[in-house]
Amino acid sequence: MKKLIYSTLALLFAASLLSWQWSKNQYPSMDKKEVIECLNMETQQAYQLEASTPAFAAMHPNPMVVNPENLLGKMIEFDAADGKQAFAYFIPAKKKTNKYLIVIQEWWGLNDNVKIESDKYYTDLGNVNVIAVDMYDGKVAATPDSAMKLMRGANMERMTAIVQGTIKYAGSKAAIYSVGWCFGGMWSLQTAILAGPQAKGSVMYYGRPETNMDKLKSIQCDIIGFFGNKDQSPSPALVNDFEKNMKEAGKNLSVNRYEAGHGFANPSNPSFNAAATEDAYAKAIAFLKAH
Numbered sequence: 001m002k003k004l005i006y007s008t009l010a011l012l013f014a015a016s017l018l019s020w021q022w023s024k025n026q027y028p029s030m031d032k033k034e035v036i037e038c039l040n041m042e043t044q045q046a047y048q049l050e051a052s053t054p055a056f057a058a059m060h061p062n063p064m065v066v067n068p069e070n071l072l073g074k075m076i077e078f079d080a081a082d083g084k085q086a087f088a089y090f091i092p093a094k095k096k097t098n099k100y101l102i103v104i105q106e107w108w109g110l111n112d113n114v115k116i117e118s119d120k121y122y123t124d125l126g127n128v129n130v131i132a133v134d135m136y137d138g139k140v141a142a143t144p145d146s147a148m149k150l151m152r153g154a155n156m157e158r159m160t161a162i163v164q165g166t167i168k169y170a171g172s173k174a175a176i177y178s179v180g181w182c183f184g185g186m187w188s189l190q191t192a193i194l195a196g197p198q199a200k201g202s203v204m205y206y207g208r209p210e211t212n213m214d215k216l217k218s219i220q221c222d223i224i225g226f227f228g229n230k231d232q233s234p235s236p237a238l239v240n241d242f243e244k245n246m247k248e249a250g251k252n253l254s255v256n257r258y259e260a261g262h263g264f265a266n267p268s269n270p271s272f273n274a275a276a277t278e279d280a281y282a283k284a285i286a287f288l289k290a291h
Contacts, residue, residue, distance in 0.1 A: 044156040047186055047208045051107055051151045056233060057144035059261070064268040065142075066112045072119045073130065080165035082158065087134040088166065089115050091122045100170040101125065101288070102163075103132035104180030104187040106266070107147050109140035113268070114184075121179065124285050128177075133166050135159050135187070151183075160194070163187065167195050177288055179203040181265060182233075185225075192221055201291035203284045205265055208234050209242035216249040223253045224287045226280040228260040228271070256283060 050056055073091035080086040089110060093099070103118045105111070114132055122130040136154070141147035167176060176195040180188035185207020192202035193210065199221040206227050210216055223246070227239045234242075239255060246253040258264060258280070261271030265280060 042212065043186065043208060043210050044159070044190070047183070048151060048154060048156065050208075050233060051183065052148055054148075057148050059233065059263065059269075059271075060107070060144050060147065061268065061270065062143055063106075063108050063111065063113060063266070066116065068112050068116055068119075071115055072122060073115065073132075078165055078169040080158075080161040081168070082161035084158075084161070086162045086165050087138060088169075089118060089132040089134075091118060091130040093127045093129045095127050097127050097129065098171065098174045099128045100174045100176055101128050101130045102166055102170075102176060102178040102188075102191055103130060104178065104184030104191065105132065105135055106181045107141070107151055107183040109136045109147075109150065110134040111140050113266075121285075121288075125288055129170070131166060131170070133162055135162060135183075159187070160190075163191050163194055167191075167198065170198075172198075174198060175200045177201045177203075177291070179205075179284065179288075180207060181205040182207060182263065189223065192219055192223065196220060201288055203287060205280065206231055206234065206262060209238060209245075211241070211245065213245060213249060216245055216251060219249070219251050222287075222291060223251065224256070224284065225253065226256045226258070226265070226276075226284070228262060228264050228273075228276075229257050230259065230261040230271070231264075233262055254287070256280060 073089045076088055076090045077085050101121060103114065105114045110132060118130050118132045136150055139150055141150050170176060176198045177200055178188040178191040185204035188202050188204045189207060189210055192199040193215050197220050201221050202223045204225045229236055243253060243255055258273060258276035260273040260276045263269035264271050264273040265277040266272060
């Protein structure tokens with residue numbers, strides 16, 4: 001009988017101890033603003049998880065090494081929204097203008113390939129400021145393994161602060177346009193969302209679409225996207241959902257599909273499709289000029 005009493009008392013004591021410990025470790029409940037911020041990070045975090053896998057890395061062989069001469073721009077520093085310094089490759093317009101094209105890198109980082117593309121857009125668009133943001137704070141990957149490590153260590157809040165700082169650098173009267181590939185395609189769309197009424201047009205090459213309807217409804221510019229039917233990141237089904245969600249949100253989205261795989265616009269990729277790349281680029285330039 002005594003053993004039973006002692007056992008019961010021990011169990012009661014243990015339960016009380018666990019209850020106290022559980023209460024001690026609880027965090028305060030999140031307010032509405034914090035909940036919305038968490039939801040708004042879902043797309044970026046989903047991409048980060050996917051881009052940190054060997055399967056995703058397998059779609060990205062080592063990028064071509066280029067040694068460009070006579071690049072049109074130079075590296076600059078500016079304040080990100082988190083108070084820290086950020087970096088970008090900047091080509092100022094020949095004549096003063098408030099038009100800014102924000103170019104966003106692939107998952108490799110701000111390498112010479114992105115700078116060459118920036119020069120190309122600058123030349124073909126005419127009088128516009130082009131600013132290619134450094135989302136990795138100076139780090140550049142040369143292999144899929146190193147790119148995975150950079151992605152795993154990436155801070156999406158920091159990247160958001162970099163984009164916000166870029167928009168602020170352009171100025172409150174700037175007309176903001178954006179373009180990016182894969183990782184940059186996703187962030188091109190996010191840039192349009194972050195720019196609010198300043199956004200005038202966004203180009204996304206096979207970037208992960210936003211799924212949060214509140215964010216999609218906040219978009220205030222037209223979007224054009226280029227996707228591969230053989231791609232799985234994003235998959236055709238995800239692109240279909242994107243079209244449906246944008247239509248439901250009452251937004252203008254032009255989707256262009258090609259019989260191509262992921263990274264079809266990158267000459268370094270086995271999925272490179274010259275015809276699709278040429279067609280997509282011509283449409284991207286026409287879209288930006290029209291807006």
